[in-house]
Amino acid sequence: MSEQLADNISLKKKLQKAERRKKIEALGLISPLFFVMLVFFFIPIALMLYRSIDNSQMPAALPQTADIIQQWSGEGLPDEATYAAIVGDMRIANEEKKLGMVGRRLNFDLVGYYSLLSKTGRKIDEIKGPPYKEALINFDKKWGDTRYWTVMERGLKDKTLLYLLAAMDLKYDENNKIVKVPEYEAIYISIISRTVYISISITILCLILGFPIAYYMANSPPRTRNLLMIILLLVFWTSLLVRTLSWILVLQNNGVVNNFLMFSGIINQPLELVFNRFGVYVAMTHVLLPFMVLPLYSVMRSIPADYVRAARSLGAKSITAFIRVYLPQTLPGIGAGALMVFIQALGYYITPALVGGPRDQMVSYFVAFFVNERVNWSMASSLGVVLLILTGSLYLMFGKKVNIANMKLG
Amino acid sequence: MALPAHATSGEKVFYYGYRVIVAIIFFYLIFPLLTIIPLSFNSGELLSYPMQGFSFRWYEDFFGSGRWGLAIKNSLIIGLSSMVLATILGTAAAVGINRADFPGKQIIVALLISPMMIPLVITALSLYLFFGKFGLNNTYAGLILAHTILGMPFVLITVSATLQSFDYNLMRAGASLGASPLRVFFKIVFPNIAPGIFSGALFAFATSLDEVVVVMFIAGPSHRTIPRQMFSGIRENLSPTLLAAATVLIVFAGMLMLTLELLRKRNEKYNSPPGGGGAAK
Numbered sequence: 001m002s003e004q005l006a007d008n009i010s011l012k013k014k015l016q017k018a019e020r021r022k023k024i025e026a027l028g029l030i031s032p033l034f035f036v037m038l039v040f041f042f043i044p045i046a047l048m049l050y051r052s053i054d055n056s057q058m059p060a061a062l063p064q065t066a067d068i069i070q071q072w073s074g075e076g077l078p079d080e081a082t083y084a085a086i087v088g089d090m091r092i093a094n095e096e097k098k099l100g101m102v103g104r105r106l107n108f109d110l111v112g113y114y115s116l117l118s119k120t121g122r123k124i125d126e127i128k129g130p131p132y133k134e135a136l137i138n139f140d141k142k143w144g145d146t147r148y149w150t151v152m153e154r155g156l157k158d159k160t161l162l163y164l165l166a167a168m169d170l171k172y173d174e175n176n177k178i179v180k181v182p183e184y185e186a187i188y189i190s191i192i193s194r195t196v197y198i199s200i201s202i203t204i205l206c207l208i209l210g211f212p213i214a215y216y217m218a219n220s221p222p223r224t225r226n227l228l229m230i231i232l233l234l235v236f237w238t239s240l241l242v243r244t245l246s247w248i249l250v251l252q253n254n255g256v257v258n259n260f261l262m263f264s265g266i267i268n269q270p271l272e273l274v275f276n277r278f279g280v281y282v283a284m285t286h287v288l289l290p291f292m293v294l295p296l297y298s299v300m301r302s303i304p305a306d307y308v309r310a311a312r313s314l315g316a317k318s319i320t321a322f323i324r325v326y327l328p329q330t331l332p333g334i335g336a337g338a339l340m341v342f343i344q345a346l347g348y349y350i351t352p353a354l355v356g357g358p359r360d361q362m363v364s365y366f367v368a369f370f371v372n373e374r375v376n377w378s379m380a381s382s383l384g385v386v387l388l389i390l391t392g393s394l395y396l397m398f399g400k401k402v403n404i405a406n407m408k409l410g
Numbered sequence: 411m412a413l414p415a416h417a418t419s420g421e422k423v424f425y426y427g428y429r430v431i432v433a434i435i436f437f438y439l440i441f442p443l444l445t446i447i448p449l450s451f452n453s454g455e456l457l458s459y460p461m462q463g464f465s466f467r468w469y470e471d472f473f474g475s476g477r478w479g480l481a482i483k484n485s486l487i488i489g490l491s492s493m494v495l496a497t498i499l500g501t502a503a504a505v506g507i508n509r510a511d512f513p514g515k516q517i518i519v520a521l522l523i524s525p526m527m528i529p530l531v532i533t534a535l536s537l538y539l540f541f542g543k544f545g546l547n548n549t550y551a552g553l554i555l556a557h558t559i560l561g562m563p564f565v566l567i568t569v570s571a572t573l574q575s576f577d578y579n580l581m582r583a584g585a586s587l588g589a590s591p592l593r594v595f596f597k598i599v600f601p602n603i604a605p606g607i608f609s610g611a612l613f614a615f616a617t618s619l620d621e622v623v624v625v626m627f628i629a630g631p632s633h634r635t636i637p638r639q640m641f642s643g644i645r646e647n648l649s650p651t652l653l654a655a656a657t658v659l660i661v662f663a664g665m666l667m668l669t670l671e672l673l674r675k676r677n678e679k680y681n682s683p684p685g686g687g688g689a690a691k
Binding site for chain 1: 520640
């Protein structure tokens with residue numbers, strides 16, 4: 001009896017040991033990839049997100065002022081010591097070529113700061129003190145304006161919400177309160193809603209075009225099905241840039257469509273078909289359509305014909321049977337396809353940049369714009385935060401239901 | 411989808427109307443690619459029909475000119491290196507994921523395939539800022555790493571799919587006969603999941619070959635790839651060489667698709683249960 005018990009225990013232990021070894025092996029196999037992803041993907045993204053509020057280069061560039069301005073009450077002008085500190089800081093920052101950066105960042109909060117700093121920096125040696133307060137205000141009256149000092153105080157903190165607020169069309173007013181920017185300056189909310197609007201439209205277009213062809217493919221004989229699948233996959237595998245370029249050729253003023261319409265006398269002048277919203281819809285729907293058709297098709301292939309037949313034999317009209325019996329069974333495919341198309345459309349950059357006009361650009365375009373044209377990484381990161389929240393929340397909410405990992409990739 | 415003999419005229423209209431609609435949608439899909447191919451053989455400089463004559467001059471420019479030659483070379487270096495890395499890392503991870511259950515597995519899988527779902531511009535911006543600190547911008551190493559991460563989820567997905575039908579008893583059999591784990595992998599596991607690995611590798615290569623947003627952020631002029639070169643070509647001056655490049659890429663897509671189809675068929679044959687499996691069908 002006790003011997004058997006001992007045997008049982010040792011067997012149990014052996015099993016546990018084997019299981020544990022399997023787990024360790026599994027983790028060992030995953031860890032190289034996980035490590036690479038951690039270092040070259042997750043950490044960079046986390047740092048990028050932090051970048052949107054990081055302001056540490058500012059106190060680093062004007063250290064004495066950053067220190068002393070904290071004692072300022074915010075009422076009236078700062079004291080002589082602050083003025084002396086900023087003259088000293090500006091002299092050094094000017095030599096280290098950091099004053100331009102400081103000016104740009106402060107200018108983001110209050111227009112006019114960049115020119116004030118570069119002007120003062122150029123002639124810093126002419127400003128003699130003490131008293132520096134008088135000398136600076138004599139040099140430029142703006143140094144005697146409390147608004148400039150409020151912005152300076154806010155701008156020299158370690159972290160800032162300025163750029164995230166700007167990405168939502170908000171800013172600080174003179175009393176350090178968060179307010180909406182005036183109508184004529186508000187652009188980002190409209191860019192974000194435009195991005196969502198275009199993405200929803202593309203998703204609906206893909207569903208309207210994708211459903212009929214997926215249904216047709218799922219219900220045709222193998223030969224037809226294979227031929228159609230080859231066309232679909234060829235398009236799917238063709239480079240995004242090739243497809244975008246080909247739509248420019250097709251839709252341009254002397255493109256195939258306009259030539260045909262003019263030749264057949266339907267129009268006298270070429271239609272504006274590309275470099276506008278219409279071009280964006282046509283090209284993006286073309287690029288994303290396979291992502292709708294492939295999951296729809298694989299779901300439709302697995303729907304047995306019996307249910308619809310049963311409904312028909314019970315007297316349902318074909319349209320009723322289709323809507324009440326067939327359509328609900330395709331919902332998982334519609335969900336997967338719509339999610340794939342929508343999430344991808346939200347982040348689109350290349351296609352709208354090439355076939356859209358200035359009013360058709362989406363959030364991604366402005367991320368690139370702030371990196372390449374403005375060298376404003378904080379603003380680029382803030383828009384990145386907005387885009388990541390948009391797509392990430394959708395992925396987290398629906399990704400599991402739709403199970404993207406099991407998506408068939410053609 | 412055949413029309414029954416007793417169909418009413420309404421049903422007939424619907425039947426043919428539906429077929430016409432399907433044909434139009436497929437025309438919409440394939441038509442733009444079909445316009446580009448003939449124009450790439452145009453002897454004139456214009457990018458519109460009618461064609462002025464037949465010539466290979468744009469292909470000569472694509473394969474012969476310094477700018478495009480560099481782009482082809484860069485695309486191959488980055489594409490092949492990132493493909494190899496993504497395949498090794500992704501295959502190992504896929505085997506690990508399917509080997510045992512452990513806490514947080516689903517979250518790890520979701521994290522590992524997230525590069526597919528996160529907008530490219532976010533990946534590009536993050537890597538650009540991160541690489542800037544380590545001098546990895548404007549280097550092959552940086553581009554290869556970036557593309558490895560973008561291509562890896564595809565390897566993970568395709569290899570996982572083949573592993574789901576893999577019989578782990580085969581591994582136990584091998585081990586019980588005294589083979590080392592490595593030998594078991596190369597003699598038993600690898601041949602069985604090879605179609606998945608090759609498909610994953612092709613997906614990874616194709617991803618790298620088509621990727622332009624990350625390249626735009628982190629590559630300098632000397633590391634431009636084919637799609638990057640096409641992007642500036644489309645932006646700056648539409649030259650017919652672009653059409654030659656596009657046609658080459660369409661041909662590549664066709665070859666890729668056929669290879670993947672063959673691999674898929676082979677995998678199905680390999681993994682269908684012995685003895686027909688009539689009941690399963």
